[in-house]
Amino acid sequence: MSAKRDYYEILGVAKTATPEEIKKAYRKKAIQFHPDKNPGNKEAEEHFKEAAEAYEVLSDQDKRARYDRFGHQGVGGAAGGGFGGQGMSMDDIFSHFGDIFGGHFGGGFGGFGGFGGGGGRTVNRGSDLRVKVKLNLKEIAIGVEKKIKVKKYVSCKHCNGTGAEDSSSYSTCTTCNGAGQVNRIQNTILGRMQTTTTCPTCNGDGKIITKKCTECSGEGVVRDEEVISINIPAGVAEGMQLSMSGKGNAARRGGINGDLLILVEEEEHPELTRDENDLIYNLLLSFPTAVLGGSVEVPTVDGKVKVKIDPGTQPGKVLRLRGKGLPSVNRYGTGDLLVNISVYVPEALSSEEKKIMEKLEESSNFEPSTEKKESFFRKFKHLFD
Template sequence: MATKRDYYEVLGVDKNASPDDLKKAYRKMAIKFHPDKNPDDPTAEEKFKEAAEAYDVLSDPQKKARYDQFGHAGMSGNGGFGGGYGQGGPSMEDIFSQFGDIFGDDSPFGSFFGRGGAGGQRQRVRRGSDLRIKLKLTLQEVANGVEKKIKVKRHVACTTCGGNGSKNGTAVQTCQSCNGTGQVRKVVNTMLGQMVSTNTCPTCNGDGKIVTERCDTCFGEGRVLQEDVIPIKIPAGVAEGIQLSVGGKGNVPPRGGVAGDLLIVIEEEEDGDLKRDGSNVIYDLYVNFVDAALGTSVEVPTIDGKARITLEPGIQSGKILRLKGKGIKDLNGYGRGDELIHVNVWTPKQLSSEERSILERLRSSPNFQPKPTKSDKGFFEKMKDFFHG
């Protein structure tokens, strides 16, 4: 799809929907559009995946908060369903692995979820653990976006055994207890009829296979610890505490399955000159009162380097100057903030005898007497200009 639909619209719920309402809405959509139930509808699988992606985001408090604040742009660069699972979106196995249990084994639609559609059972795909790291960014990197290469130690599939934990990858046999499904079903007769429960096979621990001889490299784990260098593109406008994720760059589970995600928590380094305020940056400029009275030009730091500005004669302390478009790019791509320069007229704390004598002669001069006009706005008027100008 060229343009993503609103996740709330996809599931047919409002922003105040409870977790139970979200689950019910997703269940309804997934049953309606499951490909096995709609073999003649080529769009059914895409709608099924779209519903899974929407539920993945809205059922997760952190992802939901980020989506509510930033929309689809807030999901950019994220793994999992909400961030674009690989190039073609989430696979059917990914969805079955993550959400299959939402339907239950005794559901009339159980053959569609977590089990094969025509005869045998589908073994649940196991998912490895996520990795979480903190990434510090400068104000310039936050403002413009940046590409980083991150070193992480993570569990990857053992290349000697292909990830199954057996010697040379061949010393395995199908588990006889579950016939390779990784699950055992138990039927109990009660007064109300037969009750069916499905549990992880205790013999193979859900693997479906038994390792008869362990791999010498991974000692039967099917995975080894390895240091990887992972490139990641940080979008412009991210903020402190935002969590990005790279799908499939976490740990792989023991003896086969899909890898978890690499979760990246953004931290902002404090800048020596500029302070962030949303999409704007603020700079405190100090000038002596001679320059303030006579006017001057000064250099000020910006995110993109230095800029020279002119101070008009008679500029007052508290004046806010605005450099358009010198702030931080919006995460959703809606333009860029400004740099706000707060002028502070510096009053000397120590004076020489000569300086004191000069100022004493000027003390009673008519032009040195405060005579504010309507154009010399007070604090509250300046703050109004700051927020609405």
């Protein structure tokens, strides 16, 4: 699926749907497009993965809140995040959500390794990593690629993540006799019940390591550093969290890597203040410029621009520079730059300046009439509320 659809639309639920309604809707979609029911159908497989990606976000309270606020970008849509960002495998889906299907497909999932409710091999998952990325307004305005060095657990190259020194360093598990599962019979009020669970000794592998890897001591992972490129989309905001699937810690002895979670921090601009997608600049005009008019320079994220000041500009007036704000992270347009005008009144005057001001005071034009006072207070009423 080239373009991401709305997650609520994918599952066929309203945005006010309860967690139970979301779970029920996902189970219905997953059963409808399950590979066992649609063998060889690539379109059904994509729908199956799409539904799993939607459920992975909407079933998590924090991710759902970010998605509701920021859309796909808020849950890693631009950074390759979520399962769908880098290709969600069937193993990913069954290891995470297999319990939802229950016994609908006989406990296993055809040719996909027996994940889910049937007690097959337990898939390890590496832990998530969290990093903070600090951005300035320029980077937020246009988007940016950041390269960061991350200390993390990576798969051991010596043993390819198996934890064994070589291919002969295994023996058959004596607990399950190589089956990877153990059967238990319990007496209940309904009679004798048999349950099948993953073997606790070999974790479902059917074999145990007799000679551990000398590099990782049998863990399958080692501590290392990795330089990761993160593509930050334009319009992100303070506190937004992006994610990159599979860029977290490697799993012990194989499995699914954790995710890299990127928390956005915004550097304070020396002159501009952010208000969602709008930017605000407080301009202090000299008294003569406010009276006579002219042009002044104001800062933007792209540099300074000239702004025309009309003669008789009053303090409290707001100039709006269209499109000079920040883009929406969901590409719904660009904010504006709002220039709030104040007028500077000098606290001390030279004798010559004082004479000029006294002359001006004699002019009736500098003495506001009752009508002018009322007009002013009506126009700038918000300043006095």
